[in-house]
Amino acid sequence: MTAIGAPRERAPKLPRAFWALWVCQLVNRLGSFVQPFLVLYLTQDRHLSPGTAGAVAAAVGAGSVVSQLVGGWLSDRIGRRRTMLIGFLGTAAALILxxxxxSLEMIAVTAFTVGLLGDLFRPAVQATVADLLDPRERVRAYGLLFWAINLGFSVSTVSAGVLASVGYSLLFWINAATSVVAALVIWRMVPETRPVLDEGPRRSLLPVALRDTTFVLMILIQIGYATIYFQGYSTLPLAMAADGLPSATYGLVIALNGVVIVVVQPFVGRRLAAFDRPRLLAGSMLLVGLGFGIGAVVHSWWGYGLSVVVWTIGEIGFAAVIGAVFADLAPVDLRGGYLGLAGSMSFGLGSVIGPLIGTNALEHLGATATWLACAVLGVVLFLAQLGMSPALHARANAAGERDPDFRRVEA
Known part of the structure; x- marks a missing residue:
């Protein structure tokens, strides 16, 4: 059997349905205007206090944590295609509302609904890619989706600022319109790919997942990774401010993250597919930890810029391979649920734990200790991920053999 992730002389063409998903990711991110500017809209246009605006933004985040779990469950129960359509069309309606x-109550409820529906499509998209593609092609495919997300988001953050000067209401309507366009692409070009058992009822997700030791350990490792990663959006701006750097400088430095991804990822996507997946994942997490660790010895804009570039390179490797690794771990009949649970637990919890730990460490221990702790955690995650390699290789080899036992639902 050919080893998973082995180099190929010529990469095959990806199917039309995949490129439709790629377009959906790009269009969806091109119109992602509301969330980055939500706090400004609430404080400047609706005249809410900063604390109240922050609570509303937290409601969106709370919805997002639940969203991927629900989206994964739905994609296994009612299908990937229906879940994506519900997510995109529901998000459009929630944004307009x-x-x-x-009233403040209505704002809070609709904000939570935007978060709940806004990420519903993610596990369905990831599961569809895993359904469509050979395990050896998934790294390249997930890397291309990651690139589309960042390309769209890079454009949207610039254009949103211009549109907001015209009127915040325009942001909501255009964001909703792009969600509708994404739904139309899914409706016209993406077939249903959900595998179904030839016989017997579907299993429940949680009893299977919680007994899957490899899956649970991988989630714990990814929570550690997310804890480091979210320092870039919580602790980093505070540390730069403490060094006397203005907020505009932070904006330019963090923009390097998107620039590096957009420029570098297309050239390394196929090469990353040739690497051993667990080792690439381990090395990527180490690089992210060490990248943040650079903050312990720098105090200038270019030093922090170097830090961002280093951890962004690690992020590229991580994002390309993590979806493929979890797809290999997932039972075929629970693929959407596994991917949704992985996203919800790993980055959902990490987005809460990371900012809390990082900002408190900065306040009580100082910047040097905080950034050194990120580097140490990166080393710990590197070693833990390497220790998982035998189990991940065994599951990857099994993943390449089990799909023939299932049949696909016709479009």
């Missing part, structure tokens, strides 16, 4: 909500 949020933009027109009058």
């Amino acid at each position: 949020l933009g027109s909500a009058g």
